[in-house]
Amino acid sequence: DIQMTQSPSSLSASVGDRVTITCRASQSVSNYLNWYQQKPGKAPKLLIYAASSLQSGVPSRFSGGGSGTDFTLTISSLQPEDFASYYCQQSYSAHYTFGQGTKLEIK
Amino acid sequence: QVTLRESGPALVKPTQTLTLTCNFSGFSLTTSGMRVNWIRQPPGKALEWLARIDWDDDKFYSTSLKTRLTISKDTSKNQVVLIMTNMDPVDTATYYCVRMGSSEQGLNAFSIWGQGTLVTVSS
Numbered sequence: 001d002i003q004m005t006q007s008p009s010s011l012s013a014s015v016g017d018r019v020t021i022t023c024r025a026s027q028s029v030s031n032y033l034n035w036y037q038q039k040p041g042k043a044p045k046l047l048i049y050a051a052s053s054l055q056s057g058v059p060s061r062f063s064g065g066g067s068g069t070d071f072t073l074t075i076s077s078l079q080p081e082d083f084a085s086y087y088c089q090q091s092y093s094a095h096y097t098f099g100q101g102t103k104l105e106i107k
Numbered sequence: 108q109v110t111l112r113e114s115g116p117a118l119v120k121p122t123q124t125l126t127l128t129c130n131f132s133g134f135s136l137t138t139s140g141m142r143v144n145w146i147r148q149p150p151g152k153a154l155e156w157l158a159r160i161d162w163d164d165d166k167f168y169s170t171s172l173k174t175r176l177t178i179s180k181d182t183s184k185n186q187v188v189l190i191m192t193n194m195d196p197v198d199t200a201t202y203y204c205v206r207m208g209s210s211e212q213g214l215n216a217f218s219i220w221g222q223g224t225l226v227t228v229s230s
Contacts (some may be wrong), residue, residue, distance in 0.1 A: 001170050032218040043220035087154055091215035094167045096156040
């Protein structure tokens with residue numbers, strides 16, 4: 001199975017900061033890379049699909065980039081509601097796999 | 108509006124078999140390109156994909172769990188069922204039923220999630 005590795009595992013930041021989370025695949029996944037946001041006690045929510053396409057209704061401060069094995073999720077200006085956990089996930093192989101998650105906390 | 112809702116026992120004993128049902132509305136699993144998955148998340152841990160069933164009855168399973176999983180659908184009832192055998196305390200998790208975007212539209216992501224159901228494995 002394709003292994004997905006996120007960094008950092010946790011991150012402290014302030015409202016208004018620009019933050020970037022990275023995700024690395026153990027082999028090329030082309031652009032079959034998705035990002036999710038999860039708040040405590042809630043189901044995950046799709047933010048970005050196909051590496052850089054913004055899901056309908058997601059604020060434009062979220063953006064995704066990369067291809068092959070290296071990907072990024074960037075939040076241009078953190079808002080209070082953005083403090084959550086974030087997961088990357090590959091859909092290149094039908095044996096889908098997720099990263100271990102990045103917890104974004106308030107500094 | 109597309110919705111999915113999971114149901115099943117909140118508590119199972121070790122070695123027992125777990126049966127989870129996903130009732131969905133707003134789409135049909137007879138429509139070309141539709142796909143429904145099960146994903147789980149142990150408390151405080153990461154997401155883990157378990158299984159997928161497609162409109163044409165194709166099925167896919169987690170490599171590590173495939174010997175214990177069976178996924179099926181009842182299109183007349185708008186249901187997807189997941190069976191997991193030989194439950195163990197490490198299987199304690201919230202189990203989610205999730206629809207993928209249509210393969211025909213190229214949306215290969217988990218776009219709509221149920222609320223999840225917590226299953227605890229304990230004697």
